[in-house]
Amino acid sequence: MLDATNVIKTDALIIGAGPCGLFAVFELGLLDIKAHLVDILDKPGGQCAELYPEKPIYDIPGIPLVTGDGLTKALLEQIKPFGPQFHFGEMVQTIERIGDPEFRVTTDAGKVFECKVVIVAAGGGSFQPKRPPIPGIEAYEAKSVHYAVRQMEQFRGKRLLIAGGGDSALDWTLNLAPIASHLTLLHRRQEFRAAPDSVNKMMALVGEGKIDFVLGQVTSLEGSDGQVSKAIVKRNDGSNFEIACDAILPFFGLTMKLGPVANWGLKLTDDLIEVETASFETSEKGIFAIGDINTYPGKLKLILCGFHEGALAAQKIHRYVYPEKKLTFQYTTSSTSLQKKLGVA
Amino acid sequence: MPKITFIEYDGTVHEVDADIGETVMEAAMRGSIASIVAECGGSCTCATCHVYVDDAWLEKTGERSLEEEEQLDNAYDVRANSRLSCQIKMSEELDGLLVRTPSYQGR
Numbered sequence: 001m002l003d004a005t006n007v008i009k010t011d012a013l014i015i016g017a018g019p020c021g022l023f024a025v026f027e028l029g030l031l032d033i034k035a036h037l038v039d040i041l042d043k044p045g046g047q048c049a050e051l052y053p054e055k056p057i058y059d060i061p062g063i064p065l066v067t068g069d070g071l072t073k074a075l076l077e078q079i080k081p082f083g084p085q086f087h088f089g090e091m092v093q094t095i096e097r098i099g100d101p102e103f104r105v106t107t108d109a110g111k112v113f114e115c116k117v118v119i120v121a122a123g124g125g126s127f128q129p130k131r132p133p134i135p136g137i138e139a140y141e142a143k144s145v146h147y148a149v150r151q152m153e154q155f156r157g158k159r160l161l162i163a164g165g166g167d168s169a170l171d172w173t174l175n176l177a178p179i180a181s182h183l184t185l186l187h188r189r190q191e192f193r194a195a196p197d198s199v200n201k202m203m204a205l206v207g208e209g210k211i212d213f214v215l216g217q218v219t220s221l222e223g224s225d226g227q228v229s230k231a232i233v234k235r236n237d238g239s240n241f242e243i244a245c246d247a248i249l250p251f252f253g254l255t256m257k258l259g260p261v262a263n264w265g266l267k268l269t270d271d272l273i274e275v276e277t278a279s280f281e282t283s284e285k286g287i288f289a290i291g292d293i294n295t296y297p298g299k300l301k302l303i304l305c306g307f308h309e310g311a312l313a314a315q316k317i318h319r320y321v322y323p324e325k326k327l328t329f330q331y332t333t334s335s336t337s338l339q340k341k342l343g344v345a
Numbered sequence: 346m347p348k349i350t351f352i353e354y355d356g357t358v359h360e361v362d363a364d365i366g367e368t369v370m371e372a373a374m375r376g377s378i379a380s381i382v383a384e385c386g387g388s389c390t391c392a393t394c395h396v397y398v399d400d401a402w403l404e405k406t407g408e409r410s411l412e413e414e415e416q417l418d419n420a421y422d423v424r425a426n427s428r429l430s431c432q433i434k435m436s437e438e439l440d441g442l443l444v445r446t447p448s449y450q451g452r
Contacts, residue, residue: 052388055388188418191415252418252420255451
């Protein structure tokens with residue numbers, strides 16, 4: 001199963017491409033340490049991208065005001081000289097120690113990395129779809145309730161119920177309408193926070209009688225052996241009705257869950273990774289944790305603290321990646337060698 | 346100092362002193378109201394600080410903004426008196442405010 005030619009080799013594997021993971025690339029890069037980054041989101045920026053792309057951040061040193069999106073773009077520009085490799089839409093599943101230190105890391109997409117060190121910069125954990133609080137929904141999950149569409153074909157000829165009013169709900173309504181035998185879009189109000197073009201296309205399908213759009217919220221499910229048969233839906237006036245369906249796709253945004261981090265054998269306190277504060281190494285030699293995911297006396301969950309943690313971690317990581325080399329501390333302002341790495345000298 | 350009463354979905358009652366100008370969510374965090382999560386820290390981007398405002402206080406707490414209305418699409422069991430507590434700012438006028446929390450905030 002493990003084909004050596006497909007193994008991706010790198011010095012450092014960074015789990016999480018939020019601001020701290022991105023800036024770690026810079027600090028590692030100055031020390032000639034190459035990095036790959038894995039993130040479950042389909043884009044860089046972490047919470048800055050997912051939770052507050054348009055919101056102002058006021059506490060980045062030297063930058064009085066920047067948006068989450070602006071900070072992400074600036075960091076990407078800053079780390080460009082170091083050629084980081086990104087692996088988006090993937091979640092790191094396992095970390096196996098194969099050296100002292102050296103690790104083999106696998107993702108849920110089947111990728112295999114071999115690296116000297118792992119940096120966990122996973123913030124609040126991984127962003128995963130919100131699960132609606134419908135009693136007994138767990139029993140239907142993966143069989144007839146799906147939070148993501150992996151293969152459209154599995155819905156061919158089925159009666160689909162899509163719940164939600166954002167871009168995911170609208171996009172999948174448009175994509176699955178031609179495949180499903182019947183499709184109902186369920187949303188709590190008339191308005192959508194999706195791309196206007198998608199809303200128009202959806203309303204056109206409703207007008208042509210190809211799909212149904214109904215107002216309400218699912219309160220319970222009926223079915224057996226994981227196969228849903230109908231959803232009980234509450235209208236805004238409190239009355240109930242039923243929608244017969246073979247599959248349900250709820251799209252209510254994302255929430256942060258610790259996920260596989262809990263399985264990596266790291267010492268945790270309240271779901272946060274314990275680190276020592278000289279190098280931000282965890283209880284496992286060669287595995288580091290920076291940013292919101294770590295904890296130590298005095299910890300503050302600030303982006304600027306995560307930057308500092310990345311800088312210190314890089315110093316220790318240098319010893320693991322280049323055990324023979326002595327590290328001389330240098331400033332980017334005055335060091336020609338650092339400036340060459342940055343492509344400015 | 347205006348007071349807020351939180352009644353959690355399991356019936357637990359908490360009274361929290363709020364500062365003028367802080368949000369109901371911020372007061373809830375200080376008061377350790379477990380059923381308010383506030384994942385995004387008050388940016389109106391996660392819908393995990395959802396509350397039901399008691400009918401007697403609906404007028405004084407005002408209307409949902411467009412941003413809040415859109416974010417409520419990611420909440421569950423949204424009712425006519427649903428609000429995101431990070432979007433209600435405390436004032437003397439809201440002294441005695443009563444809100445209830447839903448059973449589930451999304452995680």
